[in-house]
Amino acid sequence: MTDMSIAWSEDYAWGLNPGARGLAGLLRPVKTKALAAPAVEPAWTASGDKPLIELRKVSKSFGPVMALENLEATILPGELVTVVGPSGCGKSTLFNILAGLEEPDPGNILRFRGKSSTASELLGRISFMPQRDLLLPWRNVIDNAILALEIEGMPRAQARAEALKMLPEFGLAGFEKQYPNQLSGGMRQRVALMRTFLFKRDLMLLDEPFGALDALTRTMMQRWLLDVWQKHRRTVLFITHDVDEAIFLGDRVLVMTARPGKVKLEQKIDLPRPRKADIVTSPEFIGLKKTLLDAIEEESMKSFMTSGH
Numbered sequence: 001m002t003d004m005s006i007a008w009s010e011d012y013a014w015g016l017n018p019g020a021r022g023l024a025g026l027l028r029p030v031k032t033k034a035l036a037a038p039a040v041e042p043a044w045t046a047s048g049d050k051p052l053i054e055l056r057k058v059s060k061s062f063g064p065v066m067a068l069e070n071l072e073a074t075i076l077p078g079e080l081v082t083v084v085g086p087s088g089c090g091k092s093t094l095f096n097i098l099a100g101l102e103e104p105d106p107g108n109i110l111r112f113r114g115k116s117s118t119a120s121e122l123l124g125r126i127s128f129m130p131q132r133d134l135l136l137p138w139r140n141v142i143d144n145a146i147l148a149l150e151i152e153g154m155p156r157a158q159a160r161a162e163a164l165k166m167l168p169e170f171g172l173a174g175f176e177k178q179y180p181n182q183l184s185g186g187m188r189q190r191v192a193l194m195r196t197f198l199f200k201r202d203l204m205l206l207d208e209p210f211g212a213l214d215a216l217t218r219t220m221m222q223r224w225l226l227d228v229w230q231k232h233r234r235t236v237l238f239i240t241h242d243v244d245e246a247i248f249l250g251d252r253v254l255v256m257t258a259r260p261g262k263v264k265l266e267q268k269i270d271l272p273r274p275r276k277a278d279i280v281t282s283p284e285f286i287g288l289k290k291t292l293l294d295a296i297e298e299e300s301m302k303s304f305m306t307s308g309h
């Protein structure tokens with residue numbers, strides 16, 4: 001294995017793989033044709049520090065429920081930004097806005113590559129992997145992986161050929177003909193990630209992709225994901241409830257307030273990359289964890305008190 005051809009392996013269980021690369025997801029294909037061809041180039045180096053997405057004064061109410069209020073955030077090209085916050089603080093609402101599925105309330109400023117935009121104009125520019133893998137049970141691995149490409153209009157043979165090349169990197173070589181019910185939880189998530197990844201978009205939104213996995217599989221998936229991400233240099237926004245995961249993966253961690261959600265703390269994670277498994281025991285990691293846990297606990301307590309649980 002070289003750092004240009006990462007494959008899933010048991011090395012991820014022990015943190016031995018030094019590689020690097022990117023990821024994957026679902027999508028909303030509607031309107032992709034109406035939009036200019038999405039920029040596929042990994043912008044990390046090309047675009048310098050010019051933001052990919054800027055959110056200013058983003059609020060969203062559902063009737064009397066204010067889910068987000070004056071949220072401000074900036075995502076730079078090539079960044080992996082993690083988002084943590086108490087339950088119900090509006091994380092999914094934020095993702096739905098970025099995925100173009102919900103419009104924020106009037107008065108917001110949303111910029112995409114410096115250009116003023118509505119949420120619906122982002123539809124088709126962003127790939128979105130929801131919490132559940134949403135694999136179609138009647139499609140095998142390869143045909144689930146190419147779903148987005150097919151919907152986009154790519155001929156099936158071409159899409160399959162693209163996906164086949166990517167199988168080893170996603171730990172799925174030899175499993176192309178298997179159906180979702182024949183796969184482990186980690187494999188199902190990798191198929192869903194591969195689908196997101198094949199649908200090459202400017203930003204990938206990952207909503208707790210590892211939330212349902214057991215602790216060991218989850219750790220392996222995190223290490224693998226970092227390798228894939230570093231190699232492909234995609235811009236990723238990643239929701240998690242796990243602070244260790246947020247620090248281990250992120251360039252920055254955004255901590256959200258209790259509802260109505262906004263960004264309470266933006267913590268830069270200066271830990272060196274590639275990140276080794278044992279970084280979680282370093283004093284720097286533990287210091288960051290304490291800062292973040294303090295911020296989250298304050299908000300979780302507010303959320304707990306107001307929700308009456």
Ligand SMILES: Nc1ncnc2c1ncn2[C@@H]1O[C@H](COP(=O)(O)OP(=O)(O)OP(=O)(O)O)[C@@H](O)[C@H]1O
Binds near residue numbers: 085
């Ligand atoms: N379509 C909707 N209609 C009405 N209320 C909604 C809708 N979507 C979200 N909400 C409300 O907005 C608030 C934020 O919800 P959201 O799902 O964004 O939070 P979350 O941080 O993703 O939650 P969790 O961490 O539990 O997944 C909640 O009070 C929720 O009930």
